[in-house]
Amino acid sequence: MLILNKTAGVFSKPSKRNMYEFLRSFNFHPGKLFLHKLVLGIETSCDDTAAAVVDETGNVLGEAIHSQTEVHLKTGGIIPPVAQQLHRENIQRIVQEALSASKVSPSELSAIATTIKPGLALSLGVGLSFSLQLVDQLKKPFIPIHHMEAHALTIRLTNKVEFPFLVLLISGGHCLLALVRGVSDFLLLGKSLDIAPGDMLDKVARRLSLIKHPECSTMSGGKAIEHLAKQGNKLHFDFKPPMQHAKNCDFSFSGLHHIIDKMIMQKEKEEGIEKGQILSSAADIAAAVQHTVACHIAKRTHRAILFCKQRDLLCQSNAVLVVSGGVASNLHIRKALEIVTDATQCTLLCPPPRLCTDNGVMIAWNGVERLRAGLGILHSTEGIRYEPKCPLGADISKEVGEAAIKVPRLKMKI
Numbered sequence: 103m104l105i106l107n108k109t110a111g112v113f114s115k116p117s118k119r120n121m122y123e124f125l126r127s128f129n130f131h132p133g134k135l136f137l138h139k140l141v142l143g144i145e146t147s148c149d150d151t152a153a154a155v156v157d158e159t160g161n162v163l164g165e166a167i168h169s170q171t172e173v174h175l176k177t178g179g180i181i182p183p184v185a186q187q188l189h190r191e192n193i194q195r196i197v198q199e200a201l202s203a204s205k206v207s208p209s210e211l212s213a214i215a216t217t218i219k220p221g222l223a224l225s226l227g228v229g230l231s232f233s234l235q236l237v238d239q240l241k242k243p244f245i246p247i248h249h250m251e252a253h254a255l256t257i258r259l260t261n262k263v264e265f266p267f268l269v270l271l272i273s274g275g276h277c278l279l280a281l282v283r284g285v286s287d288f289l290l291l292g293k294s295l296d297i298a299p300g301d302m303l304d305k306v307a308r309r310l311s312l313i314k315h316p317e318c319s320t321m322s323g324g325k326a327i328e329h330l331a332k333q334g335n336k337l338h339f340d341f342k343p344p345m346q347h348a349k350n351c352d353f354s355f356s357g358l359h360h361i362i363d364k365m366i367m368q369k370e371k372e373e374g375i376e377k378g379q380i381l382s383s384a385a386d387i388a389a390a391v392q393h394t395v396a397c398h399i400a401k402r403t404h405r406a407i408l409f410c411k412q413r414d415l416l417c418q419s420n421a422v423l424v425v426s427g428g429v430a431s432n433l434h435i436r437k438a439l440e441i442v443t444d445a446t447q448c449t450l451l452c453p454p455p456r457l458c459t460d461n462g463v464m465i466a467w468n469g470v471e472r473l474r475a476g477l478g479i480l481h482s483t484e485g486i487r488y489e490p491k492c493p494l495g496a497d498i499s500k501e502v503g504e505a506a507i508k509v510p511r512l513k514m515k516i
Contacts, residue, residue, distance in 0.1 A: 107330070121235040124194055125208055126447030139212035139473060142236075143466025144197065146189045146229030147221025147249045148275060149180050153197045155204035159311035160259050162463050164204025168192040170425045171322060178308055186224035186283075193232050200462060206466040208240055211480065213246035215245040215469025217252070221275075227489035233430075234483055244468045244480045249460075249496045252468040254282050257424045259467045263451065270403050272435070273427030273459075277353050277399075279406045280494055281415055282424075285475045288495025289415070291406045291502050292351025299395050300353040300429045303327045304481035304497055306391055310384050311377075311431060315429050326386045328432050334385030336393040339365065350503035351406045353398065362391055397514055404442045404509045409502050411446075421448045433456045437516045445512055 130185050138157040145152040154165035169211060174180045201208060215290065217232040237244045254269040266283045277294035295304075307313075307323030318326035341361060344354045371382050407423065409414040423443055429435060430452050443450040457463060472478050480486070 121239045125239060126273055127214050138207055141466045141469035142211050142214045143462045143469055144216040144229050144233050145460055145462050145465045146374045147217045148176055148225055149185050150460040151189050151192045151196050152462035153199055153200035156466035156470055164200045165197035165462055166196045168185050168196050181222045182222050186228055189225055189228035193228060206249050211242055212244040213245050213469055213473055215247050215465050217465055218246040219248055219492035222248055222488040225387050230488050237483055244483050245478060247465050247468050247474050252464040253426045255468055256426060256457050256464040257451055257473055259455050263422055267422040267424055269424045271427045272299050272429035274298055279351050281410055285471045286477050290495050290497045292402060292499050294353040296354055296356035299355055300324050302359045303361060306362055311380055315380055320437045327392055327512050330385045331389040331392045334389030336389035338386040339390035341390055341394040343394055349506040351402045351404055396435040400438040401509055407446045408507050409505055419447050423448050425452050426458050428459045429456045433516050434516055438514055441512055
């Protein structure tokens, strides 16, 4: 692999030998004619190694993914050097599987699109280094991809959605609301001021030791909370949604997490059990936590819809709210958002669950969108670098706060 300067995110000159052998392993298809442009997408921003080939009409010709979830469950969270090593071990195989499934030889690709921002530095580095070698050997255009933009635009692969639309991205690493006006035209309305909802749910699941629960031992923290919450009573604990007096679209989860942590400690004392043992009230806690998170997300999203309609940034009727990211698969949170969209005459759309989490298809599709629009296509990769932290679009969250829109109270009967 390439030598990586961590602080600058810059790579030394690629070695060509391994890539040459990799490309020789493909069976070429002389005489086969592809009528559409083809993009290979590569994703390594966090803990999934993924690749896909998508054509310009949105057909997914081949995809492959290697999940690191099982490894990180054992360590209690993502350890960046471990994630980096797993990406290194799997990226060539995953790209090869995606290309083989698509029956597309590398020479037939129109471009290579790769996530370069934002994400874990060590993980981004693996994907970028591999892509640079591939681009160098094939002499193909390179399309750098913003991970959040890719999540936001995935819905246009699966549904006929025109610009503008509102997007809510909720995952283990991100939480934001943005207005999507074009392929690379985003207005940021609000974001998490601390941690992401998925991260908080994972931390609560670890604190409750749900990995020791027989029904939850193989689940991620967020999935374990959702599963156990079905057996619990959300009214047994009264957690207040954060930032109730802040009339903006920002989110906060760390204060809520601290309150939950203290309450769990108190319940352990009451039940006379040590940290690491499962509380008898674990299901009730899971239900209350999930509902509080859902109400917080729903209220901020409600305000974003009202702001956009007030400023004529969205249609007054038939506006679209897209919800994506790993937490978007949580059905309780989705039902809370349905209550909001019903009250505001909006349409709620979510990509299928497999496209809500990190995947290669969304990266390839974002590459297709950029290729069609002629945006951000590089014919020279000199000086290209990854960016672990990178905002999405133009930040107008201050303007949203200054509007101080009061949100009507909705009954969250879920």
